[in-house]
Amino acid sequence: MTPLLDATARRVAELAADERLAEAALEISALDHPGVDRRRYLDRLDDLAGRVDGDNHLALRRVIAIAEGIGGNVDDYYHPDNSFLDRVLDTRRGNPITLSLLWIEVGRRAGIEMQGVGLPGHFVVFAGGQLVDPFHYGEAIGFDEAARLVADALGGSPRLDRTWLEPVSGVRVLIRLLRNLEQIFRERADVEALEWVFACLGALARVAADPSVSP
Numbered sequence: 001m002t003p004l005l006d007a008t009a010r011r012v013a014e015l016a017a018d019e020r021l022a023e024a025a026l027e028i029s030a031l032d033h034p035g036v037d038r039r040r041y042l043d044r045l046d047d048l049a050g051r052v053d054g055d056n057h058l059a060l061r062r063v064i065a066i067a068e069g070i071g072g073n074v075d076d077y078y079h080p081d082n083s084f085l086d087r088v089l090d091t092r093r094g095n096p097i098t099l100s101l102l103w104i105e106v107g108r109r110a111g112i113e114m115q116g117v118g119l120p121g122h123f124v125v126f127a128g129g130q131l132v133d134p135f136h137y138g139e140a141i142g143f144d145e146a147a148r149l150v151a152d153a154l155g156g157s158p159r160l161d162r163t164w165l166e167p168v169s170g171v172r173v174l175i176r177l178l179r180n181l182e183q184i185f186r187e188r189a190d191v192e193a194l195e196w197v198f199a200c201l202g203a204l205a206r207v208a209a210d211p212s213v214s215p
Contacts, residue, residue: 005031005199013203016174022105024174025085025098028181031196032084041086045102049109057127060107061138068092072099072135083181096123097177099134103127104173115167118176119146121153126167171208175201 015024073093081087088094147158
């Protein structure tokens, strides 16, 4: 590992630990495509938050999903761009974890209480106390819908363990994002990309004091 990669991985972990998820995600973007204008995308999140009129999930949905049309990429679900925050903002398409990260960051900027929820096979958020599915354009969901999302992702009958609804930390959000990228890059045999993915996972494992996170 180069000193620059090590420093970047440590910065990703530190930002995640401070719940500065957008900044951490953009550091990850820059590892894949250097030169990404971090300030530009942070300003875009600020702009979205400034347009939110209200303090609940509907206020967020009106801006993110309805006005901006940001939602799940059902046509090319496993494309790596779905895991990079800047690409998601540009294309308005992403995967559940990156879309949830976007919702969390916009909602927090708008003064709304936001928490990530790592369901098995899918990721959703609590927005102002309401469970919401950013991948499906911010639809409000309940326990039954959450159970069906798990079944859709993993197969079998709908099921939901209430512990799956417990909020996850920023570190866990970034770990989930990187695990998605790890799977994609393994399938593509992209050794160079896997190097920086593993570097970031290692740094996050140290912050989380959880060696099971490391590759």
